[in-house]
Amino acid sequence: MTRPVHSDSSSMLTSPDESPYFGDEKWWVENYDFILLSGYQLRPRYNSKWVPSWTIQRNDKQEYEDGIASYISTPALDAIRLNDGAKVVLKRMPTEGQELKIALLLSSPGLRSDPRNRTIPITEVIPVVGSSWTLLVMPYCRRFDDPPFHCRAEFIEAMQQYLEGLQFMHDHNISHFDIACQNLMMDETRVVPAGSHFVRPRTHSGFLRFFRWKNRCAVGPIDHYYIDFGLSMHFPGGQDTASTVGTLRTFPTIPELSQTTPYNPFKVDIYQLGLVMQRIIESYPALQDFRQVAATMMHQDPCNRPVPAASLAQLNNIAAQMSPRILKSAMRKKNGLVDCLTRSLFGGYFPSTPFTV
Structure with missing residues (x-):
């Protein structure tokens, strides 16, 4: 969810044949279907079957939402929760890492009940099958x-x-x-x-x-x-x-x-x-x-x-x-x-x- 200074790197594309993805964006594309089956839908840009809008209508990609690239390093991305339409953020982190342990501790029922707890709530934990990653689901802020x-x-x-x-x-x-x-x-x-x-x-x-x-x-x-x-x-x-x-x-x-x-x-x-x-x-x-x-x-x-x-x-x-x-x-x-x-x-x-x- 950290938002560093961002420049619209999609403008770097000079040819329709170039990949429209940057850095970690490809990871989200590769896991789009798994995330969808888990109950969350990423923006159209990350759909594994996505066809860029500007290649169909032949207009400037800046005129389309799916022409907006995310960050070069993208450990977090927004999504829609399918069961209620709520906008959320998914964050990817190593399953064995300290960050996951601390985040889950802070969102444990006992600590979550303390009104002073101002750490972001974790609403769901999704282990990514066949990988060393886990996705945490958090409110969109x-x-x-x-x-x-x-x-x-x-x-x-x-x-x-x-x-x-x-x-x-x-x-x-x-x-x-x-x-x-x-x-x-x-x-x-x-x-x-x-x-x-x-x-x-x-x-x-x-x-x-x-x-x-x-x-x-x-x-x-x-x-x-x-x-x-x-x-x-x-x-x-x-x-x-x-x-x-x-x-x-x-x-x-x-x-x-x-x-x-x-x-x-x-x-x-x-x-x-x-x-x-x-x-x-x-x-x-x-x-x-x-x-x-x-x-x-x-x-x-x-x-x-x-x-x-x-x-x-x-x-x-x-x-x-x-x-x-x-x-x-x-x-x-x-x-x-x-x-x-x-x-x-x-x-x-x-x-x-x-x-x-």
């Missing part, structure tokens, strides 16, 4: 910070849930270890009633038309989730003795990361979520009152970083001092005037960069 936040209350609700979710994982001795914006999701059902395209989430159907949404505060509460446990670690012995080594390419500012000196991954989690919070705050001038929460979580000395419950209390204390009017007052993202105007005038915005989030 979108990145938590897109569309933009409307008001302080929406930001607070998201951060409350993520801090509760981090406390929950830590209470069960699980370090996520990859808390980045692309691994923080929200249920889009009420926010984007028309739905979105998995590859181009700023569009409803994959084409460049106005994208419409509702304010989270008007239709909430909204469920927020952690996804992607590919780097996660479980320490049954507890947090105090937990340690690991290694650097993270996407988190160069975390001071304790080292290839040789052990450090506590639970402290890294706190820094990572603080960094996410800081980046959101920097994008919205109205959120400056919450800057200290993020700064404390990003303390250079890991021993001085608060536990998630303390950061949650600090966040709630700041929010409690704001009036309902301030909490629900509209705020604007830096350099977001054009999007604000197009939404006010036309009910949505035109996605000038549809291939990225």
Whole structure:
């Protein structure tokens, strides 16, 4: 489900004879029939009997949904559940891997019943016959910070849930270890009633038309989730003795990361979520009152970083001092005037960069 920056690689095709698939897309084609028999239908592009629409009508493939290529590395893909028509996401992972073990532990009945559990629910587990892969079925979600936040209350609700979710994982001795914006999701059902395209989430159907949404505060509460446990670690012995080594390419500012000196991954989690919070705050001038929460979580000395419950209390204390009017007052993202105007005038915005989030 991780959505990295994406360029429309289907435009690389120069001849009708070239394969229209890229990288791991071929795996989904090869397993289309098995997935269909398991009760899930992938988009037409991945049907093993698919004939590209543009080869029939001889128009530009950009005019057809099945001309939209997925990522070069595609461990997750959207699908329709046949028994109820719900849109879901299937994620492929090694059957014997740590990611599967942790994901199933977090979705076990005992842990799922805890309201603080903000990890993505696993609705079905499908071992892929004759292979070393397993498919996990999860609800379809979108990145938590897109569309933009409307008001302080929406930001607070998201951060409350993520801090509760981090406390929950830590209470069960699980370090996520990859808390980045692309691994923080929200249920889009009420926010984007028309739905979105998995590859181009700023569009409803994959084409460049106005994208419409509702304010989270008007239709909430909204469920927020952690996804992607590919780097996660479980320490049954507890947090105090937990340690690991290694650097993270996407988190160069975390001071304790080292290839040789052990450090506590639970402290890294706190820094990572603080960094996410800081980046959101920097994008919205109205959120400056919450800057200290993020700064404390990003303390250079890991021993001085608060536990998630303390950061949650600090966040709630700041929010409690704001009036309902301030909490629900509209705020604007830096350099977001054009999007604000197009939404006010036309009910949505035109996605000038549809291939990225």
